[in-house]
Amino acid sequence: MSTPFLSVRNLHVDIETNRGLLKAIRGISLDVNEGQSIGIVGESGSGKSITLKAILGLLPKNARITSGDIFIEGQSLFELSEKARRQLLAEKIGIVFQDAIAALNPVLTVGTQIAEIPHRRMGWSKEKSRERAIELMTLVGIPEAEKRLKVYPHQLSGGLRQRVAIAIALSGNPRLIFCDEPTTALDVTIQAQVLRLLLDLRQKENTGIVFVTHDLAVVNEICQEVNVMYAGRFVERGNVQDTFQDPTHPYAYSLLKSAPDMDHQVERLFSISGEAPDLTKTFVGCPFAPRCFAVSDLCRTTEPDLLPIRTSLSACHHSQNYLDKLSEARA
């Protein structure tokens, strides 16, 4: 097997909060191959954004990685100097975050901002960087790119600003794009355009995607693999087709199957009764046990590992029973 483009191994992240030490990420592993598109879903607070920030070295000051390792093309990030690590990440991974629009600099023209990485970091001439900015703006579907080089972010609509943010994310020719709810703030039409753009990029440039969202329909549309996050861990991982068809973890099932159709799944995500455990407190057993329809005594004492089942991975003591019942019911 070839080395994955990105590999995360048993990552733990703690956050100091005023309620105590929060075990936000409790041992996650993830591989992303060249050109692969991966979705990470889960309810608010499950640890999706902290996962991405930990990988990118963008954790808030009160958070730190306590153990684990992160590799890009086989190179451990922790064996590099701070400077070399930043350089490598900036070179290989583009970022489109939910607040991407806010991250735009209001006093610089969009052209300057898009040309900045090619000019400053890749050492391209002003002229060549400007050409590249026009090319990127055209690629992300900003009409009249050449004219718009000179405008400031506030002169553009929300949709166009999000495209500028994506153009910036692409300006260093990343091999992988991290998207954290990049379309949440956008209206549906523009959302669809941004997703199409990301799909296009994958097809044309084989750019990998890690897409964090609470919107399952989006994952279904653009991802090959889905990871379901719950209480700082992945509880299910599988290819999108199989997982959406027959989820193996009761939480994933509750997310995916209780919905009458795709359009209602997002609402449903927030309608599973009960709450995830408070990760500043120690708990025993499966963190989903109090909310689970398949709970047993074992679940209340032992937290299950993420283990292979069928074509997926599932962190549930009862996945096999559940799948057996399902196939019985179908027979």
Ligand SMILES: Nc1ncnc2c1ncn2[C@@H]1O[C@H](COP(=O)(O)OP(=O)(O)O)[C@@H](O)[C@H]1O
């Ligand atoms: N800067 C912070 N200070 C304290 N707690 C934080 C901070 N950022 C995130 N958290 C907590 O870490 C957990 C995971 O958050 P996050 O990764 O942002 O969740 P989400 O899955 O919604 O992206 C949550 O409990 C959240 O409240």
Ligand SMILES: [Mg+2]
């Ligand atoms: Mg988040």
